[in-house]
Amino acid sequence: MVQAGHKRYKPWARTVRPMADSSTPPRLLPSGDSAVTVEFGRSIDETSNLRVLALDQALSQEPVEGIVETVPTYRSLLVHYDPLKIRFDALGEKLIGLATLPSPPAQQSRRWRIPVVYGGEHGIDLEDVARSLQTTPDEIVTRHLRGDYRVAMLGFTPGWSYLSGLDPRLEMPRRHEPRLLTPAGTISIGGVQAGIQCLPGPSGWHLLGRTAVRTYQLNRNPVFLLEPGDRVSFVAVDAQIFAEQERAAEQGEWIADLVPS
């Protein structure tokens, strides 16, 4: 097993669909008596995440009686099940079978364009990040904007979207002292990851900007905008447009655009 944190992402090439290596069966780790972690790897790597998303998709296409819900993460799929409806052994056999299919189903992916206002009061760490990486704030923004991202997982709090595909030149350790409160819509980077945070909350990541897009909003259809596996690109907007978009988002507009992939 590869140790966590040492393997780096390569930025995605848009025209190439990487093939998930489906030869190795995943590890099945009971998470209590009503869930099982299907672990494809221990590090943040593209192959594991693709296999996670492929298994998740396979299970949504052919639902297994007794599975309650699935939670994709970077390197494992957490499968909640009802042990009164399906035995662990039978479930494990199904999961291994689906996870080791010779050709996992192709990812259906949507692409979102998400507007970001960078720097200043909206991205209070932009200057520090530029200093740490010995370049200019504009260069940091350019590198962040050029990234071709995929929603690897959502977690922690509603709508918090963890993106893979960060330019390796933007990789830097998280803050020593996490902030207790960071604003809604924060666009940030941490380690090899990029993030879109929806609700205000604590964060140890570096804040580059904000978006008016609410990945989670009650009384809007859909309540959750992004799905694991969705592709994401960012587009820069100025503070005035951000303010207008905030008002529109308040009224339930998506703000994010679906663009042809």
Add this chain to the structure above:
Amino acid sequence: MTRLVVTTVGPASSVQDGGRPGSQRYGLAPGGAMDPLGLAVANILLGNDPFAAAVEIGPLGAAFTACDGALRLALAGASRVADIAGRPAAFDSTMIVKEGETLTLGNTRDGCFSYLALEGGIRGTPMFGSLSVNARAGMGSPYPRPLQAGDELPAQTAAIGSENRIELPRRADAPIRVIMGPQNDEFSEDAIALFLSTPWAVSAVSDRMGYRLEGPPLVHRHGHNIVSDGTVNGSIQVPGNGQPIVLMPDRGTSGGYPKIATVISADLGRLAQTPPGQRVRFQAVNLTEAHAELRAFADLIRTLPDRLRPADGSGVNIEALQDANLAGIAVSAIDPGTWQNERGESS
């Protein structure tokens, strides 16, 4: 409309039901009652669905008043001193609170959470199939936040009927059972032995998100960071300081600390009822044992209605005594303190 008005309430009191699983893939915690058995008992007493919404009342005292009609209520879970307009009210029983009367509850005596169910359930608008309060997500109905004094819960007027009580098996005072993993291989055999032998103290900073435990630090083999993966109710994660945190229904749906073990479903409510300062021990069981316990727990919930008995009449007697008591002093048939004098003789 008949309603239950919150007169006074402490922190950590909110409307909870069976929760809203199904959206953890979007970061939405399932929420729901900390002690599912307590919730189910309160509801079954009233003929409600076992996991209908009820008021989950935190450790401090609270008071509720019936407005514009009488209410039939039931109390279960952590016990406390309870009275209705001066008449003692029993746990694990239904009760009538007449219009204008107040049900007053003291602090918990054993445990953390009591459940106050309303006949016909709490009326509200489900979000993702649940009325449970998740303040961070802005979810919950009738209020998307913990309860405050002055809040009103719309309810049905008490139907004509008799009162019930329920006989429950005594809750075992045994170790909390766990299944090791999913990341127990991040810990040495010594650390695992320490985890299973330590009487852990429940920390005062525990809440609906997690119960923090205090004891000797558990040392990780490869550092305390793993790549974030999914959590469940009962995940026991060990952050850098080596002090375990048991994740509860309002947890983050993913976490980046190794999870040494997971509390079995049948025992999580018992852990939730362990007050700060009290100690808990863990005992490792295998999946077969955990599933047998889960089936037994499901059977207990399913057969709760078979355990209902007519209330023994003391409720009626208390009321009769109260009505007959011209001096207006509260008298209770089941609380000798109210009818014995200082020498222990009946007045």
